[in-house]
Amino acid sequence: MxxxxxxxxxxxxxxxxxxxxxxxxxxxxxxxxxxxxxxxxxxxxxxxxxxxxxxxxxxxxxxxxxxxxxxxxxxxxxxxxxxxxxxxxxxxxxxxxxxxxxxxxxxxxxxxxxxxxxxxxxxxxxxxxxxxxxxxxxxxxxxxxxxxxxxxxxxxxxxxxxxxxxxxxxxxxLSWRESSIxxxxxxxxxxxxxxxxxxxxxxxxxxxxxxxxxxxxxxxxxxxxxxxxxxxxxxxxxxxxxxxxxxxxxxxxxxxxxxxxxxxxxxxxxxxxxxxxxxxxxxxxxxxxxxxxxxxxxxxxxxxxxxxxxxxxxxxxxxxxxxxxxxxxxxxxxxxxxxxxxxxxxxxxxxxxKQSIKIIEAPEAAFSVENLNLKLPNGELLLDNFAMRLQPGESLLITGSSGCGKSTLIKAIAGIWPFGEGHIYIPQNQQCLFLPQSPYLPVGTLREALLYPRSSQEYSEESIQGILKKCCLEHLLERLDDQENWSHVLSLGEQQRIAFARAILQRPQWLFLDEATSGLDEATEKKLYSLIRSELKGTGVMSVGHRKDLFVYHQKILTMKGKGCWDLVA
Ligand SMILES: Nc1ncnc2c1ncn2[C@@H]1O[C@H](COP(=O)(O)OP(=O)(O)OP(=O)(O)O)[C@@H](O)[C@H]1O
The missing domain is CATH 1.20.1560.10 (ABC transporter type 1, transmembrane domain)
Known part of the structure; x- marks a missing residue:
């Protein structure tokens, strides 16, 4: 420039x-x-x-x-x-x-x-x-x-x-010597x-x-x-x-x-x-x-x-x-x-x-990752030659010490982490929904925040009210049409329950939870995970979490050990 x-x-x-x-x-x-x-x-x-x-x-x-x-x-x-x-x-x-x-x-x-x-x-x-x-x-x-x-x-x-x-x-x-013009x-x-x-x-x-x-x-x-x-x-x-x-x-x-x-x-x-x-x-x-x-x-x-x-x-x-x-x-x-x-x-x-971590929509039913080298912007390895496969309805828990790269793996799957190389196969025409630790709630009515990014015409009043009750949010039923900056009004735990309600309403085929229950007490966390399992039976779930209680809700456990090392057990 x-x-x-x-x-x-x-x-x-x-x-x-x-x-x-x-x-x-x-x-x-x-x-x-x-x-x-x-x-x-x-x-x-x-x-x-x-x-x-x-x-x-x-x-x-x-x-x-x-x-x-x-x-x-x-x-x-x-x-x-x-x-x-x-x-x-x-x-x-x-x-x-x-x-x-x-x-x-x-x-x-x-x-x-x-x-x-x-x-x-x-x-x-x-x-x-x-x-x-x-x-x-x-x-x-x-x-x-x-x-x-x-x-x-x-x-x-x-x-x-x-x-x-x-x-x-x-x-x-102008004259010069004898001539002039x-x-x-x-x-x-x-x-x-x-x-x-x-x-x-x-x-x-x-x-x-x-x-x-x-x-x-x-x-x-x-x-x-x-x-x-x-x-x-x-x-x-x-x-x-x-x-x-x-x-x-x-x-x-x-x-x-x-x-x-x-x-x-x-x-x-x-x-x-x-x-x-x-x-x-x-x-x-x-x-x-x-x-x-x-x-x-x-x-x-x-x-x-x-x-x-x-x-x-x-x-x-x-x-x-x-x-x-x-x-x-x-x-x-x-x-x-x-x-x-x-x-x-x-x-x-x-x-x-020519993104080096390729997200490919595949005709297969399973979600899979192959030959993934996940890196930091400075080239440091977070996962070395990682591979895994998840069938519809199966679930995987990602654990590991803080800063080992769990959220980064979720970002790579979402296609927003460009550092590294490998292949991620997502079944064709299936919806993936990502719930981060701190959910995004747009300014507007609580109904709009709950259904984000969808519109309210897509859901009946009964289903919206029903899901709020199931997610322990019945105290907010009266406020569905109130205009607020909800991320400033609701507690982190309430915001996370809104995000779970959102996920159950949208019924994605693949759900990725990045410490999405970190603000909840253990009893509510258990209730929400049980809800996911009963309401979204065919949904493949991948969660990031630290608590031991989460192990029972997942069939596979991935442990990230740092410096690219990992361990996957079924
Ligand atoms: N935008 C970025 N630029 C550079 N480094 C980053 C960036 N985002 C994350 N990192 C680094 O990547 C590493 C992994 O971060 P990540 O958030 O994936 O860890 P984590 O395992 O999810 O941690 P925690 O359990 O504490 O949430 C960290 O060392 C972090 O500093």
Whole structure:
């Protein structure tokens, strides 16, 4: 990403929208916006000609012509107002449509093949992808449309006013030894030379802002994320009285925001003072160049005002790059972040296709694992050449000391652990359900949390109520339709019972329990395991657990012994 091209980046992030189903609407809107943009250039040309007429009426002391020119000015300003309002309005419509399409696409990609989880496993330069999808997409589209339309406007102004300036310019002679040449268009050449010099200086001075803006967005996102975590873990932090530590952490995050902002502001100050000096400090320049022709009578007052106005327009449009430097550097930083996100997701998809732990849907009835070498990201072995087979209705308990890799084996079976190699065969068209130690309960009604990720239409009221009773949750029957953040309201044991109820309702063919009863007392744990055995007779069960009581509910025991060693007994 060192040599990052803005145009290539924009193409990479933006091109798909213009080839999507929404393209007809988008192209139509863009055409109308461009039409309005050209009209606004035309109005500026007209206003420039009006300057000539207007100042001549002053010079001639002609009241009738003066009033006529005022009416004309009113009409032109009215037209400029309508064009500007509608251009803005349609630009925002286009931005909303583009944003909704791009957000939808990125969300689709991000949620596909469990990338939202797997991207966190490796250091890939992406932090806070959620904020990239939420904020960078919006900023990218807003900023790109603004810069594009401003560029187009300036191009129109540059072309039309260069022609006007050329027409109204005088000539100057250059002589060397005996020969001399006369060059027409003095005002045009002076404007071009001046603007090129300014653009060069500003380009050099403003370059560090690209990296500073890129870092600024990253630091701001990290600070926001730390604040979100504080809210998410408020209870735990309060119980530990971890306020001082949190304060320290948050201050550190904010310090990075602050330091980078300081550097950015200092650099911007240099740029601003340059812009001011180069733009305002040279205001008399066109008068100085044109005034000899005015004093000699070659130009009327109107002509002088028109030519200086045109000079200013040409100069301003040539200065587009430098005066928009901040906007362009911010756009570049945003595009760079989105390109990194898209490239990483693309790379992940490519690698996923040649994933070394292969999950294969097989026509057989049994679930099996063959030649599995399960590893840590640093290559350390957790399981060496592991193999096992589980028939429908059979159950396996995975035990071993803490940190030996039990949960990691479950993650590998779920297809979210990429480190290692081997084959995992899952019977075709059969549902696997994974219950982690801490169940996920979405914010919403308890009914939605219970049935997640299914919808409530799929289950009858009796079956929902019946299962809650069986899982010792009858006290929650009244609250099925209450809206809450259930993971903050229910105890860990209650959440785990909800997860069991969910599993029994969904009736998967294969159920994987990762210490899914760790928050329960032994009596409730026994009750739930017995329930699984009586309600889900044909379901193959694989559990991770430490308690000896669990042995009786499983026919096979896998003991993970560390350093890749394992032992499987039936
Ligand atoms: N994302 C990760 N990156 C690097 N190492 C990881 C990651 N996730 C887990 N590990 C490491 O993998 C090892 C196995 O972890 P795992 O959670 O599978 O252990 P476990 O046997 O389930 O432990 P416990 O019984 O305490 O739950 C641990 O050493 C852990 O630090």
């Amino acid at each position: 060192e040599h990052f091209s803005l145009l290539q980046g924009i193409w990479r992030v933006g091109n798909h929208y213009w080839r999507s189903k929404a393209k007809n609407y988008a192209i139509l809107l863009l055409m109308v916006i461009i039409g309005l943009n050209i009209t606004s250039v035309y109005i500026q040309v007209w206003l420039n000609q009006w300057r000539n007429v207007f100042f001549n009426t002053l010079q001639d002391r002609d009241m009738t012509a003066f009033l006529d020119s005022l009416y004309l000015w009113g009409g032109l300003i009215l037209a400029a107002w309508a064009v500007s309002v509608y251009q803005n309005y349609l630009r925002q419509l286009l931005a909303v449509s583009w944003r909704s399409w791009l957000t939808d696409r990125l969300l689709g990609e991000y949620l596909q093949s469990k990338k939202y989880y797997c991207l966190q496993l490796q250091d890939n330069g992406i932090d806070n992808p959620d904020q990239m999808i939420c904020e960078d997409v919006k900023l990218f589209i807003d900023s790109l449309l603004k810069v594009f339309l401003w560029f187009l406007y300036n191009l129109g102004i540059l072309c039309s006013f260069t022609l006007i300036l050329w027409e109204l310019s005088g000539s100057f002679s 006369t060059i027409h268009g003095d005002m045009v050449w002076i404007a071009v030379a001046y603007a090129l010099m300014v653009d060069f200086v500003m380009g050099k001075m403003g370059h560090p802002l690209v990296q500073l803006n890129f870092l600024q967005q990253r630091y701001e996102a990290n600070f926001r994320f730390a604040l979100v975590r504080l809210r998410e873990y408020a209870e735990e932090i309060a119980l530990y009285s971890g306020e001082n530590r949190e304060r320290h952490l948050l201050s550190n995050y904010f310090k990075k925001v602050y330091d980078n902002l300081q550097r950015s502001i200092k650099r911007q100050k240099i740029l601003d003072s340059l812009i001011f000096f180069l733009c305002r400090g040279t205001e008399p320049l066109p008068y100085i160049v044109a005034v000899p022709r005015f004093f000699s009578g070659e130009l009327q007052l109107g002509g002088l005002m028109q030519v200086t106005g045109a000079f200013e327009k040409v100069q301003r449009s040539l200065l587009f790059f430098s005066s928009w430097y901040k906007e362009i550097t911010e756009l570049k930083a945003i595009v760079k972040r989105l390109v990194i996100l898209m490239d990483t997701m693309e790379e992940f998809k490519r690698l996923g296709q």
